[in-house]
Amino acid sequence: MDILLFLLLAPLIAAVLLYVLPNHPVRDWLVRLAAVAIAGASLYLLATAFNKGTQLVVFPTEPAGLVMTGLAVLIALFILAMGVKYRKPVAIALALVQTALLLWFEFVYAPGMHAEHNLFVDEFSIVMALIIGVIGSAICVYAVPYMRTFQAQHAEVPDRRRMFFFVLFVFLSAMFGIVFSNNLSWLFFFWEVTTLCSFVLIGYTKTTEAIDNSFLALQMNLLGGVGFAAALLWLGMTQGTIELDKLVGAGAAVALVPATLISFAGLTKSAQLPFSSWLLGAMVAPTPVSALLHSSTMVKAGVYAIVKFAPVLSGTLPGLFVGLVGGVTFLAASAIAVTQSNAKRVLAYSTVANLGLVVACAGIGTYEAVWAAILLIIFHAVAKSLLFLGVGTVEHQVHSRDIEDMAGLVTRMPRVGVMMLIGMAGMYLAPMGMLISKWATLRAFIHAPGGILFLLLIAFGSAVTVFFWAKWMGLIIARPNRAENIESRVPREELIVLGLLALLVVGVSLLFPWISRLLLEPYVFGLYGKIAELGQDNVIIMLLMMGTILLLPLSLLYFRTGRHKLKPYMGGRPTSSDMHFAGSLGIEREMGLHNYYLEDWFGEKRTFRAGVAVTALLIVLMFAGLVNAGGFA
């Protein structure tokens, strides 16, 4: 499987080259070239591997394993150095614990454990690889003009774009590593690399806030890393296998402990509730980073790991609690998102919420749930990256990432506005992708034990979701007349990438029956021997709705004619066309329209505190359930 190697190494090579090159169009072109190559390779992977089931790859362990251990130690040293430099004792402690565990494993147990297949590829990996390869590369392309504008607008930030693109591509490589690794110690290595990339990129601007937030993210992820390392150690101690396929195949009796520990790591990586604060802090990073790491790929690595272990978790107490952590996170994060007006924070909370849903599905772990979980991952990655990039573009033009300042975006930046509308519709409206997944999730929940609890969580959570997305959409199409069209200022590449992603959102929703048939159903069948699918008629209905939605804008042609335009109703007061009205005291007042944030209902602090309390308890129960199941006995 040379293609796997290519996907692992090509980004790495590109990264090194990018680090060497100075700020120059050549580097920009290299980014584009590499992106096209990676995207092409991942599509090639799809074309060559989609119908072949799980393929395990033998790969020489020795040199690679050694290199990895060495690099892991280097990473640990780097973290220690940074920790010392910025005086972050928690990070130092966690890094020490984690490295100690890892070294213990590497030197005491690893020699005795032989992994037959270090790499693999199956349908789920293909899905993940496509997300990384296509969406990730698109984001990298987008980052070129974005970072140019960013540096131009933030003169105070040192230009570290060389480092930026270097890390970005290293990250892509590591992500491919995560989804192709069959050897858990490899997986762990790549896992740690993504943590490091995230750490470096969050701290890009090197402001105090950025540094603090980057350490917050680092600490949370290291905490998860400790869990992961513990899983490896446990495997070593019990003379288990460190091969993913064998472990998953072994079932709950053998694999429940590592599965739970790795799920714990997954919960931190995917910013589930007691740990979600790091993702919010990570929003200080430049927007492409948020799009790539913190919504469409890296956080997905967390849920990827949990979904991988879903068959193990299914029907177990720890599984139930993992699922509940996800469910509660979904509800709480959605509720908090209502109170946010900072666009990136809304997106971040929505990301946390949706990952929560995936985690809930994975925790339940039935065949339907896994099918739903993967669908969620796909649709979320596409729509959310579009939204993040959209927000980035808007931010650079209107100099604010506040939702309220996006009022009337359809008149100010029509194309970007419409693309963002598509992205948002993709997040919560039928017949777009997320809704299909939600349909699947609901079905999965009903069939699951304890499903009613999940049902309640999702029912209330989706209601809240509708609220915050719809009000944002509403602001975008509301038209305060002060708007002038400023779209021409948007760099062309940004528009192209946005357009591509918007097409993807629609395309994925249209193509989802085929995606399901080609990739998801075989994967689920391979694991469970059962097939989950949406009924044929429902597919037709979905497509029908989609068609209607796509055709309806044509009616605007009709509505354009013969309409008498009037000013809005303002209680009969004399109104100017730019939303001013004759106010009291003889003052002309500007109408102020702002969304509702229901602070009294879902206030961030209160909801967050409640969510943390509940999920922390659930995590304790998760480990308790493990003890109960006799895992540590």
Place this chain on the structure above:
Amino acid sequence: MKREAQLIETIELGDLLPRVERQKKAGDRLVAISCAVVEGENEITYSFEDRAHRFLHLRIVVPPGATIPSVTPSYWGAFVYENEIHDLYGLTVTGMNVDFGGHFYATKVPYPFAAAASPKVTPAGKEAQEKECLDR
């Protein structure tokens, strides 16, 4: 049928604020501030009421266009009357807590009640008015 006693006390402009404050301290309610133009002078009357319905009027007399101090420090709600007096009589009231800046009533004629705007109606003018009525 009872008729209320008319307790009208004319005071100096300078005594106004202390007197008003005294009424306030005594626990009186501000019933109204009214203004009338009598022989070219503005009569401003502050009417108070105590809890036993005793109705008391303090009156100051000021020339047209005069400046009077606001009683809103004692009576928060007095601004409605004072704005009215400003808009209708063209008197300046200083220190109002809510100043409508002349937009309390948007009148077609500025200061319609001001001394200059009021015709002198005397018994002798009756016939003239009748005539005007016929010429309509």
Place this chain on the structure above:
Amino acid sequence: MAYMKRSPWIIHYDGSSCNGCDIEVLACLTPLYDVERFGIINTGNPKHADIFVVTGSVNEQNREVIRNIYEQMPQPKVVVALGICACSGGVFRECYNVEGGMDKVIPVDVYVPGCPVRPEQIIDGVVKALGVLEEKRARMKSGAPAEATV
């Protein structure tokens, strides 16, 4: 196609009226007179209304409001001036702040005299307005503007 006559929705605005006519307008909605018998609804929203029922006279400040409401109504529309204040300025005609009847600001189609107008008179006025409304609709349908813009 005479739906126009069967579903006249009104909007009521109180110009500088003494409330006498206004409460009679409201009284028309209530059980004893119940104008909903004729499909009349008091919408309170110019965008939904067909008949502008206006009471009181025009003064300095409400002139713009009356015009604004009138302009916000979609065609065809009819103005019914209720009460003598709306017809001519009435008893307040000579007040310094009163400009006169509603026709100083907007074209009035039906005048209903009375001080105050009685509910039956209001019904008469609105019924008369329906005829005008229908005429305007027919004119509009034939392509001509329902009325000259003000």
Place this chain on the structure above:
Amino acid sequence: MGVFTIAKTITRNLFSRPPTSRYPAEPAKRFDLTRGHLVFTPEGCRVCRVCMLRCPTQAIVVDREKRTWECDHFRCITCGNCVDLCPTDALHLEPAYRSPEAAHPAKEFHTIPVPPPKPEAGGEKAEA
């Protein structure tokens, strides 16, 4: 405790005949005193002008020389002051009210016939 406290009333309403008047199918409700509109009988008028002078809304114009009586019904508030003050029976109020108009109507105009010579006192009396 009160949920649906109005239940009794609305149920009663539902099952009883509504009090709605059938106007215009049925005639409007009127009382003897109802002030509908002003009626002028020229024959009784002595041209004293009290109705004009005391009209609160100045709807009436009487010209002594030309012996005319004019009333603008778009000004008349049917208060009945003129009826009360009229020294003769030239004015009275009818309970029927005026109907709506499409335009300002012409003023009601009457020429007052010259009466057989009689002592004239009304005008001065009322003005006093």
Place this chain on the structure above:
Amino acid sequence: MSRQIVIPFGPQHPVLPEPLHLDLVMEDERVVDVIPSIGYVHRGLEKLVEKRDYKDFVFIAERICGICSFIHGMTYCHAVEGVMDLDVPPRAVYLRTVWSELSRLHSHLLWLGLLADSMGFESLFMQAWRLREHVLDDLESTTGNRVIQGACKVGGVRHDVSDQKLREIVDGLGQLEAGMQDLTNVFVHDDSVKHRLSDLGVLTEQQAWDLGAAGPVLRASGVANDIRQTGYAAYDELEFTPVVETAGDCYARTVVRAKELFTSVDLIRQAVDRIPEGPIDMKVTGNPKGEFYARSEQPRGEVVHYVKANGTKNLVRFRVRTPTFTNLPPLLAAMKGIELADVPVVVLSIDPCIGCAER
């Protein structure tokens, strides 16, 4: 980042029957600031006294407001009679009292209806106005008009009412009382109504008094202030206790007005029982000279008519201080921190009569 919503409320608005205009500044739906403005009904009728005979002016005084019409007319007459020191025949005084209370009945029923309408309780609105029609019939059959009665004149009243008719009115009110009982029962006891009114727009006793509140607004805050106690018209010969509530919220204001309905019926009953025979008016000669402040208790509270005369048939100054005008500052105080949905309710809770307030 300010998330404030700034919207215009009125002058034309379906829940405000009259033009009052507020600029609302809100966060979500919480009202953080209210900037009011009036002047849409300002006619300047006080100045008309310079052009009208003081006797005819009563017809204009009545048209200050079509709802409080009768009491305006009566108070104007009181003021002029005060200047001229006229002793009005007792039958006229009693008739005026009966009509005042009938006006109060119609006004309170009207207000209860509007309040119900402002909180979306349509059937209650209809019910209140249905009852009100009975009162209007009584008014029309005795005075000649439904809402602007034109029954008062300087020196008496214009129409006598036969004792038999007065009896009929009292009997009719007896029947009406049952309906009013059902109606007020809803206002006082219904949970959905209480949800909308309780703890809303609270004015403490001190606040209400200091801000110059009048009438039911003042009484709902625990001050037993009713100008009828000063004994104008026939009230010094009739017995009644002012209705007082202490909570000072919209609910208390509603309860005060609901209970006052029954006080009014009782007062009418007493007045009809005691009404003396005799003339209904007196001859008024000469022109007034002097000044007089006359006060009455309108449905909305205390109204003050001030008359200054110089011996001509035209008054020098006529000033009306209406209850709504003095209730505006308390209204502003009561509106702090309410929700958008409460705005019409709180505004209506002072029973605003903009026509009165602006004249």
Place this chain on the structure above:
Amino acid sequence: MNLLYAVAFIILAPLVGGLIAGVDRKLTARMQGRMGPPVLQPFYDVGKLLEKEHVVVALSQNYFVLAYLIFIAFSGALFFSGGDLLLVVFALTLAHVLLVLGAYAATSPYSFIGAERELIQLMAYEPMVILAAAGFYIATGSFYVTDIAAFPRPLIVLLPGIFIGLFYVLTMKLRKSPFDIATSHHAHQEIVKGVTTEFSGSTLGMVEVAHWYETVFLLGLFWLFFAWSPAIALIAVAILYLAEIFIDNATARVKWGFALRSIWAVTLVLSALNLVALQYFGGL
């Protein structure tokens, strides 16, 4: 799945819905002691609206309203053709969001606030509707309306909690007092006409027709609880609607906070109890 039913719904529902609206107005008037409009009044109203001038604040508002109408009709048709209940619910949500967007597009103070409130309404009743669909599934083993309707036992017995909860929410869906917080059919409101403030003429007509579709669909949803016996179902649905008219006339409008809180509480308690009971004592 039966296309015929879908077509029948699209054609007949406006007629039935309009008639129901007419009867509603007549009965409401009678409860208020009035004579009320003719039963066909809603049709006259829509007829009139179609005759009016096309007036807009923003062009796109009409587009959203058209889409709203189409998707309301679509979800109703999907329901009556026996489709997947969850999809019906999703399509309905889409429709309402489109209406809200139409109101936003107008950018007028009252339609904007109406839009926010409509979203609060959506947020309030959405959980109940989803849980109702889930309840039907747990009781009958299918999301398909066809299967649910063909279920041989009376669902009302299995799903009493869901039924009451849904009934509680129905008031809001029908825009009736006490929950008519975003827009109301007749009562006056502090936000004028809420979402529909800026819609006029044919656009408003479309909204009306959409309401008719929705009424019929909602009554159809309640039909499912009694579907084992069409006669009883007809009576039950009629009684339900009468009860709604009654409630509409017997309450003041509550504030949105109370509406949201009470609906969520009812939803949570009733549906949780019902579903848990169902899962452990019967169903599936």
